[in-house]
Amino acid sequence: IAINQDDPSQWYVAVGSGGVWKTNNAGNTWQPIFDDQTSYSIGCITLDPQNPFVVWVGTGENVGGRHVGYGDGIYRSTDGGESWENMGLKESQHISKIIVHPENSDILWVAAQGPLWSKGGERGLYKTTDAGATWEKVLGDDEWVGVTDIIIDPRNPDQLYAATWQRHRNVASYLGGGPGSGIHRSEDGGVTWEELKKGLPESNMGKIGLAISPQNPDIIYAAIELDRRTGAVYRSSNRGGTWVKGADAVSGATGPHYYQELYASPHQFDRIYLVDVRAQVSDDGGKTFKRMKEQYKHSDNHVFTFRKDDPDYLLVGTDGGLYESFDLAENWRFITNLPVTQFYKVAVDDAEPFYTIYGGTQDNATQGGPSRTIYASGIHSSHWFITHGGDGHQPATEPGNPDIIYSESQEGYLSRIDRTTGEIISIQPQPEADEEFERFNWDSPILVSPHSPTRLYFASQRLWRSDNRGDSWKTVSGDLTRNQERITLPIMDKTWSWDSPWDVYAMSTYNTITSIAESPLQEGLIYVGTDDGLISITEDGGLNWRTVEVGDLPGVPKTAFVNDIKADLYDINTLYIVLDNHKHGDLNPYLLKSNDRGNNWKSIKGNIPERTLVWRIVQDHVKPELFFAATEFGIYFTIDGGSKWIKLTGDVPTISFRDLAIQRRENDLV
Template structure:
């Protein structure tokens, strides 16, 4: 069936919200196809509906229009207003007006995390994109190789290298767009052979691997000599993520040079002046003003900025300041000014600039913290673009001022909704803040309508009986309560000690980066938070009581120093053996489920007095239990989403129990074998209707998980970290494209066996509202000042027809039967 949606506006705006009923009478109908298969009772497998059956449903982007992390930026010397931004989750964006307006250009082809962008200087319409960011955070997403456009981003072609996963650099030959070098970091979470330097001379039709170290060492940086494109420098980085640890540095690290376009390489690692011992992440730069001058920003025991003035033959240690090598695995980028051989930029938490050959660095006015990438125009050193944890910014005055970051590439970990009218959407944005904003607003949802709440990486919760009171979580178990009417803010941490700088095993409690926080559905004063134990508060966080023993494996091997062997990066981001998922049954008070990030599931049916290990038999150790959804229909029923991508296993895992966890059934049929799952939710009104968020979108099941089909529709290809069902809408928290809402899922709830046999079917409209907004809802905003979209004005009416090519007429009647 090709779905059709008809929207109508009924009556005038009222002075206050009021619900009204919509009656419809169908006079003549047009055939739009047929639904191919009906739903059946729960757990009886249903053949997927034809994709056109759901085509009338559309996701809408609501924002927040505030940027998220970008580690890949690029521009063109010949096009001063054209720049490219790679997001970490949301695909590629492009601006043609100097950074004032940014638009996504890859949504119809690919998305997700972007590691590198290479623009051809000889033909700037030719652009190569390497997917998979190389700063390998604990929740880093993987890419699918290299993509290419020859028309400035209108269309794209996939060029292979799928199993590289993380790509750090793409370099295009300055004289011809068909010759390209790619620096591949490789898998973040395990060994693989698709790493090193690759080259194509036919525009990506074929690739050759020219430089390889070993299956755990990849390329962290790759640069060309601007005066001689046959000269390349490559930096190797031995790195691997485990769920509880980052290994940054090893015997495979080093620097190499080629003088024949990459065909042959000479190792420079042991040349005079470079640090001895283990090397970690390395950034490289060649001075266009003095090509024999090469810079290296090196992670090592004696790390810092090194400089060679003879093409890498010898080196000198010029700066070891700690500010340039904080968390070196995450930064370690260095860039040379194209005109001045003594000017160089180093990126870290802050951005820095040296004008004395690297001896001293002063802070550059950066637009956002955590700086990752930079591109400087070869013909104008005042013109640059910089990538950071807030997105990308353009400067035309050497970094004195920058463009804004008003694009919707925010990375959210979770989503919750409030009981305001209209309801609000809340979540914690990576490296920014927790926010709440309206689900609709007159003229569009402007950035000004969003307001800060506590938290940055954790869960946000709003009291159901007083939604102006919110609770927000951050890493390390930090919590706060905020009364938004009075502005009163209060810390409600469950434990007073800060764990920063300590291994996970040293503290009394361990909390994940995004520790679960929930309000009891039975008492709005009761809060739960998951650490290594479940803690409960009955007074809004003023005091906390442990409710369980340690519900994790607490394997000592996973509780040690989280960084090494060079840098002990103990920020608590890698804290492990923690409760990652927590849920209380909406049907039975004191029935709680807890799932750990190391692969255990427990349930209590007596408010925490006793806990039972109910881990599914085929859930392997160290599997992350990401979400547990307690059923709205039966207290013994629950669903869990789990993943093992941090163990280099990309398979989806969703399970269902109907007997309090005594047995579980795996329910993933239809979801691709390499599309891992982060969330599963049950529809609260139709039993057996489930929704799942994966690394690439949203899926729906009409048969209690027996089969799944895509519900991505017009949603970009983006990691979906959480879903919420609110007032007949689905709200998606994406990790790279902010929040999206699928309005009015009445058709999903009403699809039934009899519908295909009917000559016509009108889906019962949900309740609609007339509201005095002083002008009503409008589109609002502009490309330069985008705002979140509103739903259609009036009632949304869905119908389908069996016969074709006839006129459709819908009469809307009031409650008295009058037109």
């Protein structure tokens, strides 16, 4: 968040998935100002202290999460967001902080975390002396070490502090630190750097948040992630020369990678805020912390912003949107009109006269709402409702009975909801007493069989079937994954011991089924795909299975993740598969077709651009050659079965489209 301190009603808000938004009236109305650019995921935003019309934006989320969006560098606007220019660092993917020199607008420092899923790219601290025309890398390495935070001494712009961060995530696991993480100081404007060590931990460090005291800039604060989700806050009173350990405070919940930024109050000496699932605040420079009061406020705090003219004011960004306090967190006002909810998956029912749309969201439950309304004023927020809490994922509906819906939260916590009675029943299938635990994907797949509206398919590492809406289940397969021990798999180019900086709780369950399809033309002809590169096929409802390695498909890497499988609506032998390999650093699209039940394949990605992940494909129910593809940067359609794709435009912003559904009665694409 960037507040124009000369006009505190003007805010710029950078959204992890949703571009940049601007308000000139403290949130009463908003204007999206980044929708036409080539990235939608934003890591940071900064105003030029000498000219608030100059806005700098760093693209790519600044966290290490499982579903982060990636960017294409740094952007500048010289007219308050009316127009933008990409100023380079296009291979950085994740930019976390931008500082503009307080006296010379041509000088900037940029903290680039660098690619999360692969080594290399543009990672580290970059400096420009010509307003972004050229960049010089001054800190970090060429493989795994980027920079996640940077602060500047307000008395002396040559005095800088930076936090390096070594991390890597792939499909299987996440390593959130390493010997490359640390705190560094420069006294010559970033030309040279020295690592600060005296009094700091000697073990591997992870994500580090830095803050400098506005009242006494000799004092530096650092929130340091240590081994396996531990951590502490350190304080230096001599510009980083020596450090004193304070409280064992560290961001928790999803993991330090998701938070860990530190903010020093401009109004009260030694008051610091540590962002967290519930924010932590210290009034003694980090010796002790307490939880900030957050009644009637969403959790998962990411950014704090202050006003120089009001010591009681806070503006906080969370997973649930923006919150404003005028009394130092005693009470909060939710900014209700910023439409930036992230949706994982979508489903539609066949209710009359207007069908209902359901969407599973990131940290904002599963939501349902009408497709149309009889009210002249249109659809209101109050017409929408919550079906299930947590992160919502794949919803499903029962054909012919819109009162029955299915919703789930993280890792397969599946429920059946009866909208008539309001009854919610947990129906997640469970192993028998003598069986191993079930591995459910973070976003577990559910399928209502096209042959029976009460038959469900659900998946862990095995495929499950229920013929009574989930009241009872039976398995129709064994383990269809590779069933590996992921801690033994390479990450950062090698295998690591247990005492390495793992964050197990930040990892998604691995070796899981991610996609299910059943042919509408043959009962029991079922296809499933996994997160570890396997496709399994049964033609007899699960009595017999055969497996295909995705690496045997033309042009597909062996590590590709199966995003979607669809059986053709018209041809019993044809199916389609959507894969992606971005968690191994490969951002290219993979979309294939088989005409013989998975024995042979050909690519139908056509002219879908490189660096464009494909998430979902749907076939039209009227025209066999008409398909729609949901991608990382828009929706595409083809009228020739995939030889040529055309991007839908109109009022569609640059955003990630994760799912598509067709409501056949109304011929609507949702």
